[in-house]
Amino acid sequence: EAGVAQSPRYKIIEKRQSVAFWCNPISGHATLYWYQQILGQGPKLLIQFQNNGVVDDSQLPKDRFSAERLKGVDSTLKIQPAKLEDSAVYLCASSPEALNIYEQYFGPGTRLTVT
Amino acid sequence: AQSVSQHNHHVILSEAASLELGCNYSYGGTVNLFWYVQYPGQHLQLLLKYFSGDPLVKGIKGFEAEFIKSKFSFNLRKPSVQWSDTAEYFCAVRGAGNNRKLIWGLGTSLAVNP
Structure with a gap:
């Protein structure tokens, strides 16, 4: 079974530039999550999709962050404009979210450095 | 508010030592727990x-981990660690049911010396 795919793996940009991350979840997984993980901290949920609908985006800084999941499969997360404090690893995870199956499967992450 | 607390941020052990990482959570209802x-x-x-x-x-x-409901704890244990256990360990909790957010601890960095 193929895992969660993310690209790019690394990205370095200057502040005020824009950047986009891509995620392809495990086939058949209805739920997709984007997390931000700052060094030394646990993952922080940015947004959760159920199929192509948003379930939770309460911690997404909507003035600069946006995400979409067209057709309920792939997803993109965009930051525009980036700030220095956005430097972090951006993790994508997916879950079947079926009865009694709540495990999240994570991708390798995208390490973003904003200079 | 729901929260997860991991007591040890950095742990250093020698191989064959026993490991216990603490995890406590704050949530009033039925929970699903993860490491x-x-x-x-x-x-x-x-x-x-x-x-x-x-x-x-x-x-x-x-x-292995033991859920102690009365203590709101879910501590992780291993009787004898190996060098290959060197890693970051995260405890996470979510309320039981659909579409509940997973709340993460800050993580514990474990270094096992050979």
Whole structure:
């Protein structure tokens, strides 16, 4: 079974530039999550999709962050404009979210450095 | 507000030592509990989980965790660690039911010296 795919793996940009991350979840997984993980901290949920609908985006800084999941499969997360404090690893995870199956499967992450 | 507290941020052990990592949570209802591990250069992966039933849960690589409801705890244990257990360990909790957010601890960095 193929895992969660993310690209790019690394990205370095200057502040005020824009950047986009891509995620392809495990086939058949209805739920997709984007997390931000700052060094030394646990993952922080940015947004959760159920199929192509948003379930939770309460911690997404909507003035600069946006995400979409067209057709309920792939997803993109965009930051525009980036700030220095956005430097972090951006993790994508997916879950079947079926009865009694709540495990999240994570991708390798995208390490973003904003200079 | 729901929260997860991991007591040890950095742990250093010698091989064959026993390990116990603390995890306490704050949540009033039924919970699902998880321990995830992140080995150097690798992605987060599930170590073990508790949904219901036997409060002593066994996971991969010889790890186990015990859910003590009265103490709101889900401590991770391993009787004898190996150098390959060097990793970051995260405790996570979510309320039981659909579409509940997973709340993460800050993580514990474990270094095992050979």
